[in-house]
Amino acid sequence: GESVGLHLPTLSVQEGDNSIINCAYSNSASDYFIWYKQESGKGPQFIIDIRSNMDKRQGQRVTVLLNKTVKHLSLQIAATQPGDSAVYFCAETPPGGTSYGKLTFGQGTILTVHP
């Protein structure tokens, strides 16, 4: 079946280091991908998105890379801070243009940033 998954369930880094969170997806027809951050007791917070016609997109301290050849998505966080500690989810949307909010989420990666 179609699914979105993560290579690493947990990631621990030191404050100031760069973090890379990876995600594999299986639906080669998916055309829109999103990264969300979820802190304890809160809903997922939008971080950055990317369309399938792009391979890189940058935001503030974050970069998303898309490799369609191997169906791989990654989130890079520069100069990671303790406030970045959270669960990070990747999500994909099916093609078709009718239900772009019908996201398929990965299981999540727990990022812990040590001071």
Added chain:
Amino acid sequence: GAGVSQSPSNKVTEKGKDVELRCDPISGHTALYWYRQSLGQGLEFLIYFQGNSAPDKSGLPSDRFSAERTGGSVSTLTIQRTQQEDSAVYLCASSSGGYNSPLHFGNGTRLTVT
């Protein structure tokens, strides 16, 4: 309001009782979604509203689950005859509905069925 608001934030109910969960989307957002997040799991799509109609209800787990939206704004998710496996965090999200418009989530309602 500034964001998606959900109430109650926590709900404890006895097995067999009915519950109603409320969602106030961001003003002006035409699209509204309900998701469910079980402990340690990812998010599971339940239902999608565009305006007051629900073109996609494919994620509702059983006929005990229903949802409605009125006035293109507030939505209510109702679970009848709750079961213990219904225990989860129920998340509501809204978007402007445009192409590539990201979902903005509320903080969810944590439902515990005893």
